[in-house]
Amino acid sequence: MLKELYVRNYAVIEDLRLELQPGLNVLTGETGAGKSLIVGALSLLLGERATSDRVRTGADRALVEGVFDCSNAPDLIRLCEKQGIEVDEGWLILRREVLREGRNRAWVNGSAATAGLVRQLGEQLVDLHGQHEHQALLRSEAQRQILDAFAGATDAAERTALAHARLVGLRKQSADTRDEAAATRERAxxxxxxxxxxxxxxxxxxxxxxxVVEVRRLEHSEELIELSATLHSAVYGDDGALVEVLGDxxxxxxxxxxxxxTAVEIEELYEATRTNLQELGRRLADYRDAVEHDPGRLEALRERLDLxxxxxxxxxxxxxxxxxxxRDARSE
Structure with missing residues (x-):
């Protein structure tokens, strides 16, 4: 049972608190008094699609809150508990907020809730006649409950529902097992x-x-041969070669x-220089002769580096x- 409805900044309603009493409560008024706005606010609270045009002009958000006594609705209480929502002494508080930019949020007993859960609760909390989405007789679930009660098959229906739930669970478990096996094969x-x-x-x-070093050497092989040959010629070449000059x-x-x-150190340094120069000439000749010009090898190395x-x-x-x-892939 709806005990209290609070509406703020909804359409033209700035602030409204409506307390309902046990039994029949009647809201009367001439056309345009706002009766339909109260019904609209209640519909929004129960999960109706929220749009920013519901927010009152000049406000940044609209708020609707309802307090329900669910002490005589064990199915609804079980639904809440299944969703992890505590229902203290049968009291259920729904809260819906619509922001000017279009976003909306919902809470059930202080816990954030999805629009789907709010609609599911709303279908059991209130039957709004004239709003077809909330008419109980138009819902297949309500029709089944009435037929089961008329046939005295409520217990059988509950057992069937439990068996069906187990079947759905087993099917899901089987599907999950297949998915896990497929994922394992894919990973392998x-x-x-x-x-x-x-x-x-x-x-x-x-x-x-x-x-990388070899590629650079092969790319510049002609230049390296030319440079080493020029240096070798400067050391061992014809007239004016360094070895000849030192010999003179x-x-x-x-x-x-x-x-x-006392100039003996100069003589020793001269001999060492002459020996080193001769060694330099031999090294330059060896280097020149060792430089390769191999386009095939160069291409193979480039492909290897690309890999x-x-x-x-x-x-x-x-x-x-x-x-x-x-190694890790092989051992996993």
């Missing part, structure tokens, strides 16, 4: 694909760093140390992390 296929993809790459730690200075260095014995980069984007920031991801 994914892990197998990941493991095979990484294993097929045959990665070794830090190989990308070495490949040999007698002068000998004379210097012969005249001044490594794709795997790193998918499985880790380094080759070590990619390899670890492959």
């Amino acid at each position: 296929d994914f892990l197998e694909f990941r493991a095979r993809e990484i294993e097929a790459a045959g990665l070794t730690p830090n190989e990308d760093e070495a490949a 200075l040999s007698r002068k260095v000998d004379d210097l140390s012969r005249i001044d014995p 490594i980069h794709r795997l790193k984007r998918k499985y880790g920031h380094s080759i070590e992390e990619v390899i670890s991801a492959g």
